[in-house]
Amino acid sequence: METFEDYLRSFTQLTELEIKQIQGCSLPVSLRRRQLLLREGDVCRHKIFVARGLLRTFRVRPDGLESTMRFSAEKGWAIDPESYVDQTPSHYRIEALESTKVLLWTRECMEELFETIPSFRLISERLREKSLNYSQQRIFINISHTAEEKYEDFIQNHPDLFRRIPLHLVASYLGVSRETLSRIRHKRHGGH
Amino acid sequence: METFEDYLRSFTQLTELEIKQIQGCSLPVSLRRRQLLLREGDVCRHKIFVARGLLRTFRVRPDGLESTMRFSAEKGWAIDPESYVDQTPSHYRIEALESTKVLLWTRECMEELFETIPSFRLISERLREKSLNYSQQRIFINISHTAEEKYEDFIQNHPDLFRRIPLHLVASYLGVSRETLSRIRHKRHGGH
DNA sequence: CGATTCTTTGAAAACAGTCAATCTGTGTGG
DNA sequence: CCACACAGATTGACTGTTTTCAAAGAATCG
Numbered sequence: 089m090e091t092f093e094d095y096l097r098s099f100t101q102l103t104e105l106e107i108k109q110i111q112g113c114s115l116p117v118s119l120r121r122r123q124l125l126l127r128e129g130d131v132c133r134h135k136i137f138v139a140r141g142l143l144r145t146f147r148v149r150p151d152g153l154e155s156t157m158r159f160s161a162e163k164g165w166a167i168d169p170e171s172y173v174d175q176t177p178s179h180y181r182i183e184a185l186e187s188t189k190v191l192l193w194t195r196e197c198m199e200e201l202f203e204t205i206p207s208f209r210l211i212s213e214r215l216r217e218k219s220l221n222y223s224q225q226r227i228f229i230n231i232s233h234t235a236e237e238k239y240e241d242f243i244q245n246h247p248d249l250f251r252r253i254p255l256h257l258v259a260s261y262l263g264v265s266r267e268t269l270s271r272i273r274h275k276r277h278g279g280h
Numbered sequence: 281m282e283t284f285e286d287y288l289r290s291f292t293q294l295t296e297l298e299i300k301q302i303q304g305c306s307l308p309v310s311l312r313r314r315q316l317l318l319r320e321g322d323v324c325r326h327k328i329f330v331a332r333g334l335l336r337t338f339r340v341r342p343d344g345l346e347s348t349m350r351f352s353a354e355k356g357w358a359i360d361p362e363s364y365v366d367q368t369p370s371h372y373r374i375e376a377l378e379s380t381k382v383l384l385w386t387r388e389c390m391e392e393l394f395e396t397i398p399s400f401r402l403i404s405e406r407l408r409e410k411s412l413n414y415s416q417q418r419i420f421i422n423i424s425h426t427a428e429e430k431y432e433d434f435i436q437n438h439p440d441l442f443r444r445i446p447l448h449l450v451a452s453y454l455g456v457s458r459e460t461l462s463r464i465r466h467k468r469h470g471g472h
Numbered sequence: 473c474g475a476t477t478c479t480t481t482g483a484a485a486a487c488a489g490t491c492a493a494t495c496t497g498t499g500t501g502g
Numbered sequence: 503c504c505a506c507a508c509a510g511a512t513t514g515a516c517t518g519t520t521t522t523c524a525a526a527g528a529a530t531c532g
Contacts, residue, residue: 121531147420155424157416170413216412221362223415224349228339230422231455232347235520254478263423268520270480427488446510457489462512 141188333380
């Protein structure tokens with residue numbers, strides 16, 4: 089898979105051989121729109137790399153309300169870290185929003201790669217740090233900003249995605265109703 | 281410092297010698313109420329362990345609104361991970377809510393300890409995972425729950441703290457106005 | 473194209489924020 | 503001990519925002 093190799097090369101710490109090795113451990117999977125990679129109750133057994141397409145990680149409340157935790161597009165990752173690390177049942181669902189190609193690694197497989205290729209572990213840790221920083225940022229936005237500002241911030245942080253994701257799913261990511269987000273967008277783009 | 285030793289012992293992976301060693305690298309500091317450990321613009325140079333008292337990590341918006349990211353009580357940690365890791369200026373302020381005793385370690389010091397005591401690194405990584413899980417949980421609550429439910433959740437997660445922290449600071453943690461939280465609490469505890 | 477999904481709109485109701493005033497408890501200094 | 507200041511909590515009236523419900527319009531998939 090081209091995309092993944094390019095992605096790993098961008099870190100400039102890995103040899104071509106190592107890249108092949110990491111890639112070689114992965115299981116490529118193709119998904120149709122709507123297809124699920126994980127559902128609540130399952131244990132999240134893989135780290136997921138998105139080579140093409142778009143994934144959505146979300147949670148369904150008893151009343152049917154969906155809350156989106158994350159969108160993962162090309163060169164992005166998806167996982168339920170809690171379920172993956174502890175091998176406990178997940179609360180989340182991971183679904184393809186478009187037809188999507190992913191690479192999967194089991195935890196055992198990843199651990200083995202980390203042992204063999206120390207710089208790959210560093211890269212992975214660096215990613216986890218970024219993920220934590222982003223979460224902090226998102227919490228801050230959520231407790232301090234208005235719905236308008238949250239939408240603005242989402243556009244800043246995902247300039248490539250906000251046209252690609254149905255508005256009602258963005259709403260479920262921001263924690264506002266689709267109607268509200270529709271009206272915000274209407275105001276923002278000045279009538280339209 | 282007794283508290284820290286007890287805390288480390290609770291992980292049951294460290295020898296007494298190692299505990300002494302970790303403890304020995306730390307710088308103990310006492311803080312009065314209101315005193316700051318970090319202010320915005322500073323680089324966060326230390327990991328902070330709270331041996332006694334209570335810290336609050338928060339951010340001040342241009343209009344003066346304060347948003348609390350975290351409370352750290354006895355046997356808890358405080359840090360701005362982003363500033364600490366990248367050594368960039370922080371956006372946060374860390375302040376003592378009560379008179380507080382903390383232990384500080386510089387990043388260099390921590391790295392050295394991790395090299396010397398591998399199981400201490402594991403413990404630290406485990407803590408970071410928990411921190412990430414908790415952040416995810418908090419995001420989920422924030423985008424899907426009502427103010428009431430958020431307050432309820434806060435009480436569940438911090439049963440020891442919610443009586444100790446002024447209500448208006450809890451409000452700034454939940455992202456609601458103090459008046460709203462006051463009314464929620466009134467309803468909840470049935471008049472009183 | 474037909475069915476489904478997604479988006480928009482309007483009106484009413486629920487909710488939360490703001491402002492201003494009051495109340496409570498604590499600690500200080502006279 | 504009292505008076506006072508201060509920080510925190512509460513309350514009421516009002517305003518503004520967001521949700522909800524219902525319906526209809528637009529876009530897209532197969």
